[in-house]
Amino acid sequence: MLARACAILPTWFTGGVDQLAELRTLITRYAVGQRGHRRHLIDGVQISKLEGPSEPTAGLARPSVTVVASGIKRTLLNGVPYEYRAGQFLVTSLDLPVVGQALKASPDEPFAVVSLRIDPVEISPLLLEAPALPPQYAGLVVSDVTPELLDPVVRLLRIADRPDDVRVLAPGIRREILWRLLTGEQGALVRQIGLADGLLAHISEAIRWIRGHHNEPVRVADLADLAGMSTSTFHRHFRAATSMTPIQFQKQLRLQEARILLRTQSVTAxxxxxxxxxxxxxHFTREYHKAFGRTPGEDRTNFTSSVVAESL
Known part of the structure; x- marks a missing residue:
């Protein structure tokens, strides 16, 4: 099984195959006995494991780096697909409404990943030491993982079940991971995440407002004022960073919230x-069907049937 996974890795990565195998072993060990496929190990660190392909699932992605130990996943951002597999990592720079789906996973070769939250406060102290790079703005990017990045990720998971080691060693390992990101292929984007007065920080402020007021009308001019930009400049940069206009962004958030309400509360569509x-x-039914492939009523019925089947 490992040989099959290695066949799709970059040829230069063969030195990191043992680390990738260990990462998958650690994720599998920590996932044993979990009812769901996700588990929070320590603050800001989450593992996920699936033994079969999944249905498309909507969610809100947070600033993070996700390293894939095995399997393949596709994440859609405003309909644009980002595919990543064993030996690759995904950087998410902002809070983004996305749809994720595990494409390749089996009991012998599960979809196994580890995700680490990227906190701008942790990045900021490293910026003076990191090389200056031209700004890069993107919501999601995929890159091949290097052995230098994979090594501290594996070491962090090795100690995740030892509280004293986590308390003493984890901050230094997390700093090392961020340093590898800052000095790697996606360093320009990660640098922007850490800039307190950078463009992504201003876009994040606007996104926080939209999330807190997703059921209210949005005026792009007001968001631009909040971000300290002209309306045209804000609109251009928001779209460059999120692949969406502010109105499209709000609509995605609204529809995701609607799906949660339909599945958790006894209310009509x-x-x-x-x-x-x-x-x-x-209008709501049309937009919902366009986003999820089902009407609100069909989605609720499908979810209820799944819950009943799982309980039998």
């Missing part, structure tokens, strides 16, 4: 649509 800001039930 019309009530859900009204709660998230739609005044027309027909």
């Amino acid at each position: 019309a009530e859900v649509g009204y709660r998230i800001g739609y005044t027309s039930p027909a």
Whole structure:
């Protein structure tokens, strides 16, 4: 199985195959006994393991780096696919509404990843030491993992079940991981995440407002004022960073919130649509079907049936 996985790795990566195998072993060990496929190990560190392909699932991605130990996943951002597999990593620079799907996973070769939150406060102290690079703005980027980056990721998971080691050693290992990111292929983007007065920080401020007011009308001019930019400049930079206009971004958040409400509360589709800001039930149903491939009623029925089947 490992030989099959290695066949798709870059030829220069063969020196890191043992580390990749160990990473998959550690993820599998920590996932044993979990009802769900995700588990938070320590602050800011999460593992995921799936033994079969998954259905597309909507969610909010946070600033993070995700390293794939085995399997293949596709993440859609506003319909644009980002595919990443064993030996690669994904950097997410902002809070983004995405749809994720494990494409390749089996009991013998599961989809196994580890995700580490990227906190701008942790990056900032490293910026003076890191090389200055031209700004890069993107919501998601995929790169091949290097042995230099993979090594501290593996070491962090080795100590995840030893509290004293985590307390003493984890901060230094996390700093090493961030340094490898800053000095690697995606260093320009990671640098922007850490700049307190950088463009991504201003876009993040606007995103926080949209998330907190997703059921209210959005005026791009007001968001531009919040970000300290002209309307045209804000609109251009927001789209460059998120692949969406502010209005499209809000719509994605609204529809994700609607799906959560439909699956967790006993309310009608019309009530859900009204709660998230739609005044027309027909418009809400059309937008929901376009986003998820089902009407709100069909999605609720499908989810209820799945829950009943799992409980039998």
